[in-house]
Amino acid sequence: MSLYRFKSRETGDLVMLQPTGKRxxxxxxxxxxxxxxxQPAEFPGAVDALREAAVVEEALQQRLKEEARAKGEPEPEFETVSLRMRCAPFIEMMQRCQTADVAIVWGT
Structure with missing residues (x-):
């Protein structure tokens, strides 16, 4: 499986599996x-976008669980590691790079 490697001059490399990095x-x-x-100017909007995507994902999963319960069906199962948890290291990287005013670059 391919990887994404996120790099900056401020932090160590952040490596993610292809599905997570792509998402x-x-x-x-x-x-x-x-x-x-x-670029550092993009970090605040990027952090907001990732946090909003996590909230949307969690709300969708909760709705699907409630719908299943209402129908008397088994609740759907979701990935153990949520989008919120998968984004946390990237958000931390952006926050540190924001403070140092350095960009993040990536490749596959």
Whole structure:
């Protein structure tokens, strides 16, 4: 399985499996097909976008569970590691890079 490697001069590399890295980049409106860059000015909006996506995912999962209970069906199962947990290291990386005013770059 391929990987995404996020790099900055402020932090160590952040390595993610392809499905997670691709999803995060898509949430941020970045092209996941190749290398890219996220500038410090983009970090606040990126953090907000990732947090909002996590809230939306959690609300959808809760709704699906409630609908299943109402129908007397077994509750659907979801990934053990949520989007919120998968985004946490990336959000921390952006916060540290924001303070140092350095960009994050990535490639596959």
């Amino acid at each position: 995060i980049l898509e949430i941020l409106g970045k092209d996941p097909a190749g290398p890219g860059i996220l």
